Amino acid sequence: MNIGIIGAGNIGASLARKLAITGHVVKLANSREPESLQDIVQGTDIIAATKEDAVRDTNVIILSVPYAKMPELAALLADVPAGTVVVDTSNYYPARDEAIADVDNGKPETLWSSEQVGRPLVKTWNALLAQTLDEGGSESGTPDRIAIPIAGDDPAAKAVVSDLVSETGFDAVDAGTIAESWRLQPGTPAYCTELPAEDLKAALGVAKEGLAPSKRDAIMRSMVDGSVPFNRAAMIANNRAMTA
Template identity: 60%
Template sequence: MNIGIIGAGHIGATLARKLAAQGHTVKLANSKGPESILDLAHEIGATAVTKEEAVQHVDVIILSIPFARHTELRGFFNEVPRDVVVIDTSNYYPFRDGAIAEVDGGKPEGVWVSEQIGRPVIKAWNAVLAQTLTDRGTAAGTPARIALPVAGDDADAKATAMQLVDATGFDALDAGTLADSWRQQPGTPAYCTELPLDELQMAVTAADQQRAPQNRDALMKTFMTQSAPLTHDDIVALNRALTA
């Protein structure tokens, strides 16, 4: 596939690396311009482009930018064909993004993103830590392979996203519609807990929409008040414990 990725941080760059390694043609863009990521793009087998170029002549667009910055992409999709799959990997954190009343009021993050950019999105790769994505993907069929939730309204677009999740080393769970995607947002049992497929299905089902923001904020407070740096496994364990 031809894939455009907007966002060259930990998640965006890792997705570019993994998808290019699987034979996909990847264009990578960031907010600073292609000159700032030429070396990175060359190293991972992608092409550094502008944000405008990233959405042209592609089959899939992956948005891997801070949540609140989706407002900057209004109009970017006006000329993009409707059959191009748009995947959002972001999460809402009020301490970073500022308070967004609609999301605080219960609107699923993916729905809000869709409204900002004027296109329906598929929610994927948002419920995984960067180190998990980088280091813990495994081949299909591996026992206890980590699974990731994928939510969206268009069945074909969601199937494409699930195929790409598998290509990055993880089982993909169909987690329902975009309106259901709150079940994989921060503070839920499916979020960054490194579960295999059967356990992830149970975690998605067990999510509590009212508790999730409280869990998210409590977890961030825990992270910020630690006297020593947390390991990756510490973070996974805290996510699991808080939402158990």
């Protein structure tokens, strides 16, 4: 499969490495020139590309850019064929991103993103820490394999992306439509809590619409003030406790 990834931060770069290892043709682009990606692509089969080349002749495009940058991708995706699956891995943190009134007023993050880029999106790989993506994957069938949620309106597109999720080391749990994707946003019990599939399904089910933003902000404060160490185990334990 031909995969283009826009964004070479922790999540985008890790996805590029994992998907290239499994045999996909992966093109990776950032906001600068391809030469700036040499440290990431060196010794791998990842192709450093311009943004324009990364979205050309692809089966799947993964958007892994800061949330507030999503509107800037509309022109880039304008001529991408309708059959191309586009994935959103971003999360909205108003303390980091610019404030977005529609999202602050309750619009699901990826519904807003989809409106900005002018494309239907599949939401996944957002609800795990970068460290989890790097270190927490395991083979399909492994007991208590970590699962991550996936949301989208097109069952066929979700099936394609679910297979890719498994190839990166995680079970995919269907979280419903994009209108329901608030269940996997920051501050929910399904977000960055490293649960196996059955527990993740339960976490998605008990999420309360409207509560996530306050929990998200409280979790961020606990990290900024140093009360939670900046390591995977501590952050996962804190997320579980504060979203229970």
